Amino acid sequence: MTDPTTDPAPADLDDQDGVDRQREARELADAVVARVLARAGTALDLGGTRLSESDGDQLDRADRAALRRVAGLSTELDDVTEVEYRQLRLEKVVLAGIWTRGTAEEAEVSLRELAALAETAGSQVLDGVLQRRQNPDPGTYLGSGKAAELAEIVQATGADTVIIDADLAPSQRRALEDIVRIKVIDRTALILDIFAQHAKSREGKAQVELAQLEYLLPRLRGWGESMSRQAGGRVAAGAGIGSRGPGETKIELDRRRIRTRMSKLRREIAAMTPARATQRSSRRRRHVPSVAIAGYTNAGKSSLLNRLTGAGVLVENALFATLDPTVRRAQTPDGRDYTLADTVGFVRSLPTQLVEAFRSTLEEVGESDLLLHVVDVSHPDPEGQIAAVRAVLAEIEGVDDVPELIVLNKADVADPEVVARLRRREPRSVVVSAYTGAGIDDLRERVAAELPRPEELVEVVVPYGRGDLVSRVHSEGEIHTERHLEAGTALRALVDPDLAAELRSASVA
Incomplete structure (x- = not known):
């Protein structure tokens, strides 16, 4: 017979199992964070940027490096009469996230990507917390216990900012800031900051600013006397007559200014769209095939463009190094011309604001004849x-019809x-x-096989005075035979209908 004083009850066993599971989940989450920090907290652990001879002089790298913050570098002013006292240094951040489903490896990949984003933005990752729970806490996202632990880490490390690996509701961000007592930003704000740093062209800057304003609009806050709340007509304790203030005048004014600025930016971006459409229509009119390069950020899209065309565009071992699209001309092994367009990289949970703002740029993908989807096969x-x-591309019109x-x-x-x-x-x-x-030669052959080919067969003798037509046949068509006769150049080739009509009108035989 068992002794009831020594054998634990079934309920006690269940409670103990629950405690053990919680402890194991906590230890596993802590181990993930430790591995991320042990690898310098970054997904960019291949060392520095690897440049090949096809990448050229990389002149843009000097401009970007000149604006980069460096750890330990100080510009403290000696003259105390200066109005502003400045110190230039890396922002110190602590990462935080929750792990709702999947494996420990998937949680680690997400946290490592957040660390890489933070370092690309110009910060130093000090520590991090990761919690295993079924659903985010609606109040503080992390839950009260983990938020208090995060506040202790912030105080111990002297961090300036907490970065959350998710999109926070405005109320969640405010609640977390009240607990940790420093600035709290989410994943979307971090990506928008990187885009703002890297945008160079007028269109790119306008698109980033529009995305930032769309993100900021629902998150405006008012402080103190600048936000005088209106009381209702019938308020308890007789606070009716005489209590009606001007209302939230300052925050409403800010919202109106933001909406006005957003409307102006949309008009500016719409005005820039025809120029890009004109370039595309010119290429279509000349029947020049187009290839778009798309893929995850830091997958090597710009390096591939340089290797195929010698464009010399910026290559950097960083996330979102390329924001402004680059279009370059290339040739197939059989001599046909086509264009290569390098597009902005994607990332998990890419902010909707950015997809909308960069829609005109991403149209290059939907208008192309072939999509080169570049994948970093060395990524975890x-x-x-x-x-x-593919989730982002599905939101772009016309991409479904483009071969990948x-x-x-x-x-x-x-x-x-x-592999x-x-x-x-x-x-x-x-x-x-x-x-x-x-593998680049194999890729060129595959691109040549995938691109649309001219279909109309012509047999003409082009006079020597129309060498421009012969040149177009070389670049746009497929030449079967070419002979030089007394009257001109005899060609038998496949070309598009428009060029065929010009060749026949100029032919002397």
């Missing part, structure tokens, strides 16, 4: 990157088993290394 979760990019070719980049530093797994998963793929040049 390349399948997740592919899914995230997966380019598995960075194969020189990837696990061969991962083989992705090739089985994505049959329409090619393995390359934009850094070493491996």
